[in-house]
Amino acid sequence: YAILKYDGLVVRSDTKVTAEVLQASNLQVVGRAGTGVDNIDLTAATRKGVLVLNAPGGNFISACELTCSLISALSRNVPQGCQSLKEGKWDRKLYTGTELYGKTLAVLGLGRIGREVALRMQAFGMKVIGFDPMVSVEDAAKLNIASLGLEDIWPLADYITVHTPLIPQTKNLINAEVLKKCKKGVRVVNVARGGIVDENALLDSLKCGHCGGAALDVFCEEPPKSEQTFELIKHPKVIVTPHLGASTKEAQIRVAVEIAEQFIALANTNPQYTSIQGVLNAPALAASRNPENTSWISLARSLGKISSQLLQTSTFSSTAFSLVTQGAELKNKQFLTTPVQIGLLSGRTSNGLNFINVNTYASEGGLKVAYEHDPSSSQNLVALAFGSNVAKHVLTGK
Numbered sequence: 323y324a325i326l327k328y329d330g331l332v333v334r335s336d337t338k339v340t341a342e343v344l345q346a347s348n349l350q351v352v353g354r355a356g357t358g359v360d361n362i363d364l365t366a367a368t369r370k371g372v373l374v375l376n377a378p379g380g381n382f383i384s385a386c387e388l389t390c391s392l393i394s395a396l397s398r399n400v401p402q403g404c405q406s407l408k409e410g411k412w413d414r415k416l417y418t419g420t421e422l423y424g425k426t427l428a429v430l431g432l433g434r435i436g437r438e439v440a441l442r443m444q445a446f447g448m449k450v451i452g453f454d455p456m457v458s459v460e461d462a463a464k465l466n467i468a469s470l471g472l473e474d475i476w477p478l479a480d481y482i483t484v485h486t487p488l489i490p491q492t493k494n495l496i497n498a499e500v501l502k503k504c505k506k507g508v509r510v511v512n513v514a515r516g517g518i519v520d521e522n523a524l525l526d527s528l529k530c531g532h533c534g535g536a537a538l539d540v541f542c543e544e545p546p547k548s549e550q551t552f553e554l555i556k557h558p559k560v561i562v563t564p565h566l567g568a569s570t571k572e573a574q575i576r577v578a579v580e581i582a583e584q585f586i587a588l589a590n591t592n593p594q595y596t597s598i599q600g601v602l603n604a605p606a607l608a609a610s611r612n613p614e615n616t617s618w619i620s621l622a623r624s625l626g627k628i629s630s631q632l633l634q635t636s637t638f639s640s641t642a643f644s645l646v647t648q649g650a651e652l653k654n655k656q657f658l659t660t661p662v663q664i665g666l667l668s669g670r671t672s673n674g675l676n677f678i679n680v681n682t683y684a685s686e687g688g689l690k691v692a693y694e695h696d697p698s699s700s701q702n703l704v705a706l707a708f709g710s711n712v713a714k715h716v717l718t719g720k
């Protein structure tokens with residue numbers, strides 16, 4: 323395996339980093355020069371203790387701009403008119419469009435891309451409604467977006483654009499039932515991920531004339547192979563691009579720089595680069611790298627290790643663990659439960675434990691460490707209490 327000699331890997335969405343690839347490698351870090359990580363087996367990476375990072379700050383403007391271009395191209399039949407003229411025709415009547423001015427755009431997912439799309443399409447005079455369970459009605463209103471429930475959105479939207487990751491909750495978000503609830507003539511745009519829009523349902527709705535058009539940059543399978551997807555791609559009311567959302571010179575430079583800077587920060591070789599903001603599978607990693615925490619981490623690990631030796635049990639499932647910190651310096655140090663877990667599990671597993679994978683092995687072994695900060699004492703101190711119905715112990719360290 324060529325991968326064996328590498329410690330780090332940087333990919334775009336085309337390269338699949340499967341469990342098999344991870345297993346065959348000595349990788350310590352996988353960087354995604356972009357946003358979506360559905361091409362990386364995050365569970366397998368976490369289990370192996372391989373850090374996964376992304377660079378979402380670099381390509382959102384490009385994804386937004388492609389979305390806006392597709393919305394306006396859809397409204398005026400730009401690709402169809404272009405193709406027809408190249409074929410020597412002069413079909414002015416056939417490609418009469420509709421204005422965007424005064425139309426309602428539904429933006430599903432009000433993260434970085436969705437917000438930028440809303441802002442730009444408002445400049446066209448579109449009324450923007452939106453949905454995002456993570457964004458409050460007030461915050462949406464600050465962006466001039468009326469935040470509505472999905473059921474209220476469907477009958478209002480002239481255009482629907484999706485800007486969510488592909489997760490179980492968003493798979494087939496736009497499906498046959500939804501399309502039936504939409505206005506006749508609704509247009510659907512997907513520059514996010516294939517699978518958020520049900521391709522078969524969209525094709526049926528286009529064929530019966532209910533859906534008025536679609537613009538697709540992403541597909542369930544990339545590159546597409548199935549006959550049905552090609553029928554959708556070739557439909558006269560569909561305009562398509564081959565996953566070009568982030569394919570601009572600027573975005574590619576930005577994501578490459580963003581990932582490279584994070585790799586340098588991880589290597590700790592240049593004090594200019596310290597930020598590893600794209601970490602996806604190690605919530606306690608940033609805190610573990612702060613020199614102020616070093617001695618507390620090693621104390622927490624030792625408390626875990628000693629507790630493990632004091633406990634005669636082979637499993638932890640019937641033992642309750644509680645980590646208590648005291649003193650101003652130790653406020654909000656919940657992450658110390660991670661080195662406690664490492665200490666508890668070390669010597670009990672042949673897997674190499676680190677800040678990335680220990681939570682996986684802890685939950686598989688029924689190990690839970692509760693956390694509490696006691697503000698009543700000014701003395702900086704860490705205490706690990708553990709016990710069962712039979713015996714209780716408290717270990718403290720300063």
Ligand SMILES: O=C(O)[C@H](O)COP(=O)(O)O
Binds near residue numbers: 336381514
């Ligand atoms: O998730 C992303 O960042 C975009 O879909 C872009 O993917 P790409 O890096 O493969 O172009």
